[in-house]
Amino acid sequence: MTWTLAIGERCYSSWSLRGWLLFDAFGIPVNTVSAPLYSDGFARVLADFAPARTVPAAKLGDTVIWDSLALAEELADRYPDAGHWPADxxxxxxxxxxxxxxxxxxxxxxxxxxxxxxxxxxxxxxxxxxxxxxxxxxxxxxxxxxxxxxxxxxxxxxxxxxxxxxxxxxxxxxxxxxxxxxxxxxxxxxxxxxxxxxxxxxxxxxxxxxxxxxxxxxxxxxx
Ligand SMILES: N[C@@H](CCC(=O)N[C@@H](CS)C(=O)NCC(=O)O)C(=O)O
Incomplete structure (x- = not known):
């Protein structure tokens, strides 16, 4: 099973960038879905990530994470060898x-x-x-x-x-x-x-x- 990450426009959504880096820069596969900011499509896409109301929102099976700091901790727990945090x-x-x-x-x-x-x-x-x-x-x-x-x-x-x-x-x-x-x-x-x-x-x-x-x-x- 692969994570899915809802993101806003890459050029403008700073939180989406952080969320995606928590996967990509640490070698964890992720698929992205676009949730266009300031549009009706935003809520439509996020409906699949309830109760998320902002991006990034990540999903793996029944697990949903809707805050970038929570995502960092969750990924660090699930992938202890990925090096999210310094070992010292x-x-x-x-x-x-x-x-x-x-x-x-x-x-x-x-x-x-x-x-x-x-x-x-x-x-x-x-x-x-x-x-x-x-x-x-x-x-x-x-x-x-x-x-x-x-x-x-x-x-x-x-x-x-x-x-x-x-x-x-x-x-x-x-x-x-x-x-x-x-x-x-x-x-x-x-x-x-x-x-x-x-x-x-x-x-x-x-x-x-x-x-x-x-x-x-x-x-x-x-x-
Ligand atoms: N605390 C959230 C902040 C996320 C956030 O504010 N994302 C913005 C996009 S960069 C958003 O979804 N804005 C849409 C809205 O507030 O309706 C996190 O750490 O992930």
Missing amino acids: PARRAAARSMAAEMHSGFTALRSYCSMNLRTAFRDVPVPDDVRTDLNRIERLWSQADGWLFGDYSVADAFFAPVAMRIAGHDLYVGPNARAYVHKHLAHSSLRRWMEIGRAVDPVLDAYTRDWTETAWPTTTTKD
């Missing part, structure tokens, strides 16, 4: 804390800079509360040497859309954080997600902004 207890505790802080926080950055993997912007004015979020993110990422805890973990999957917000809005962060953003830009799972999203997603007007558009940053390295 202190690092695992820190990784869990980071994923949880991301799950419940950074609302200023998240609401001001929506994830948009199709269109990038430059010269975006940065309000104080967004800078405060960025400062906190930089502090958390400061230990990254490659990925946050050595091997790719749930903490990295949870921060992937944050890295894409920084890249796609050309937000200033220092050299360490910039290197971490580029690590995500080079990540094969993320690149594949982006490619498919750009090929199949419609342009959603809700994500149009008045800021100056620019080319999406690319990276020459691949993971």
Whole structure:
């Protein structure tokens, strides 16, 4: 039996990206079904995932999981060798804390800079509360040497859309954080997600902004 994951549009649905990375980046097979955001089709697709009302929603037989943090824990329990969390207890505790802080926080950055993997912007004015979020993110990422805890973990999957917000809005962060953003830009799972999203997603007007558009940053390295 294979998991099915309901996702929104790949270019715009940051939580869907996290959910999918929890499978793809850890080698767990998954089929996706599209639940188009802001459409009647959204509720129709999610009816199969009751009581879910947001994406991502995952299903395996009678089991339904409708929250990305719950999905991370459930997959980590079911696939103990997949490496969702660092093996070292202190690092695992820190990784869990980071994923949880991301799950419940950074609302200023998240609401001001929506994830948009199709269109990038430059010269975006940065309000104080967004800078405060960025400062906190930089502090958390400061230990990254490659990925946050050595091997790719749930903490990295949870921060992937944050890295894409920084890249796609050309937000200033220092050299360490910039290197971490580029690590995500080079990540094969993320690149594949982006490619498919750009090929199949419609342009959603809700994500149009008045800021100056620019080319999406690319990276020459691949993971
Ligand atoms: N706490 C949820 C958040 C999921 C979420 O807000 N997903 C958005 C799409 S990125 C959604 O489904 N929005 C549709 C809605 O709220 O009606 C999780 O961690 O999975």
